[in-house]
Amino acid sequence: MENQVTNNANALRLFFNEEVFLVEDKSVQIPLVANAEAVLPVEPTASMKEVVAHLSVSIPPQAEVEPVKPAKPYPENVEIPSIVAEPASPKTFKFLGGNKRSVLILVNDNQNDVSTEQGRELLRKIVKAVDLGTPDFALVNYANYQGTDFAEFYTFFKPQLMLSFGVEIASLKLNLTWQNEIIVHGNTRIIFAPNLHQLDSDIAAKKSLWGNLQKIK
Template sequence: MYKSTKNHCNTETIMGLNDIQLTPALVHQLYCNSLVDINIINQKDTIPVPHLGKNEKQVLILVNEPGFAYLPDAGLLKLTEILNACLLSLADVAIVNTSSLQEKNYQVLNNYFKPAVVLCMGVAATDIELPIKIPNYQVQQYDHKIYLLSCALHELAQNQEEKKKLWPCLKTIFKL
């Protein structure tokens, strides 16, 4: 607000510090170099995430196999069969066992691996703190990535119906 003071004949208007109004252009000129670099704050030190594969085609496969570094032999064999059917190899993917991770957050995993496709096999969306609900066998795009959730590999090996649900989704994702 403006403060008016009368000084005999002339009126003087004084603007208080709380009443200064700056144009957007002036604000931009004054603060073009921000005091705090938001990009540095948002980039946590990337902690290496243990994984199997080279991630050459940016396909992240999340499994939950407590007691194993990555997968039991039978699970790895089943996954290799699935990858071969999709014209992929272990070099094309990164396999992460979420049971061995301290930080089970989809953003941490996405920042580290930069995946185009995330396959969660026996891992629920809530397990990786994904903010959306995705039913099994529904191809879902979120945050510029394709997500697919399915049952665990050992269940796929034992249940033909589960495999029949998975295959059309994989054909869609990998354009087979």
């Protein structure tokens, strides 16, 4: 037997050719479903909580922006003062004696305050030969002031006479040449001789020194 079911609209009109009317019937009631469950509110997920928390953060008010002040006009061709270096403080020295007669005696000994016993004895004879006492001169050991030049010594002591034992002309930065004769440099008369300990046994240098000392008496 063939299938009687059809969905063809033209075929259906052959069987249902009467008009159909829809009428509202208020007496009909639709019963409620007994096992219907209440709809629960949807719990926010973790991602939703993060979004809400982020949106609930209070946004600080914007800081007040100070208006930009216009730059002050400066005059052109302003003269910039030059920087002047402060003068260095004069060097000071420790010395023996009083320097009352402005006589500077330089010795050069790394081992002793003045010299060996032989050198000290020779120095006592030298100062006695020119009628000098301890209050009259200033005695400085150059070994304690390596690199000091004559100008620095002159600034401090103002010597009229300088006896240099074992200190070379080049060390004092003097453009002079020693020829066994008294040198006059500015207001200072200068006599150079070997180190006191060496001078004690150097007969020729000792004779030259005695000759120069006689000229300053």
